[in-house]
Amino acid sequence: MAVRSKIQARAAMLRVQFEAAGAQVVDTPLLQPAGTLLDLYGEDIRARAYVTTDALRGEQMLRPDFTVPVVEAHMRHGAEPARYTYSGEVFRRQELDPDRPNEYLQVGYEVFERKDAAAADAEVFALFALQVRGLPLRAATGDIGILMAAVLGLNTTEKRKAALMRHIWRPRRFRALLDRFAGRASVPENRKKLLET
Numbered sequence: 523m524a525v526r527s528k529i530q531a532r533a534a535m536l537r538v539q540f541e542a543a544g545a546q547v548v549d550t551p552l553l554q555p556a557g558t559l560l561d562l563y564g565e566d567i568r569a570r571a572y573v574t575t576d577a578l579r580g581e582q583m584l585r586p587d588f589t590v591p592v593v594e595a596h597m598r599h600g601a602e603p604a605r606y607t608y609s610g611e612v613f614r615r616q617e618l619d620p621d622r623p624n625e626y627l628q629v630g631y632e633v634f635e636r637k638d639a640a641a642a643d644a645e646v647f648a649l650f651a652l653q654v655r656g657l658p659l660r661a662a663t664g665d666i667g668i669l670m671a672a673v674l675g676l677n678t679t680e681k682r683k684a685a686l687m688r689h690i691w692r693p694r695r696f697r698a699l700l701d702r703f704a705g706r707a708s709v710p711e712n713r714k715k716l717l718e719t
Contacts, residue, residue: 533609533629536653540607540631543649548608550591556581559590570614584613588630596634603635603642640671647672666690678703 541547557580559567572584585591588608596604609629616622631649635642647668651661663669673686682703689695701707709717 529627533627536629537607537609539653540605540629540649543605543631545605545607545631548588548592548595548606550585550588550595550608550610552585552611553579553582554585554591555579556583558594559583559586562590569617572613572615585611586614587612588628592630592632600634603633603637606630606632606634640667640674643668644671644675 537547553574553576556568556571556573559571567583567586571586574582574584576582588610592606592608596606607630609627611625612628613625616624631646633642633646643665647661647663647665654661669690670687673683673690676683676686682699686696686699686703689699698707702709
């Protein structure tokens with residue numbers, strides 16, 4: 523099986539899992555109106571997108587990602603909370619790295635929830651982490667809100683949660699606390715003495 527076929531099969535499996543989690547499928551055209559993308563992303567997107575002009579529709583872009591069309595679909599038909607999934611090709615011009623593909627498959631799961639956005643972010647991250655388990659991949663995010671929601675959702679004491687939240691900005695201390703609280707590391711002697719006093 524060719525690499526592209528394997529990627530497409532994996533994407534289809536992911537989308538089925540996301541549908542099973544309650545997501546509605548959003549299918550968006552490959553050609554997107556450039557005006558909307560330019561309004562939201564700014565002119566920077568023009569340097570990374572494939573742009574064309576249509577006599578009737580004006581300036582169009584090959585879909586650079588699914589973010590804008592999914593948000594537009596939500597604004598037209600969405601509920602609260604709303605879950606969406608999508609899968610398809612996206613296109614980005616590459617000017618610096620010739621080995622990086624300019625066309626690739628993107629699969630996503632989005633939750634729109636105003637009341638508890640942190641919980642929605644945590645749900646998305648947890649679902650992705652579950653789907654990549656066993657693959658040579660690692661789920662990662664730069665969203666501190668997800669990490670904070672995860673800490674607040676832990677089944678542990680309020681004191682431990684407070685300690686983790688205090689050190690969330692210090693990755694080494696944060697990981698050391700996680701290891702200590704999970705029983706993977708012992709409490710250092712000087713820390714024990716301090717706690718005893």
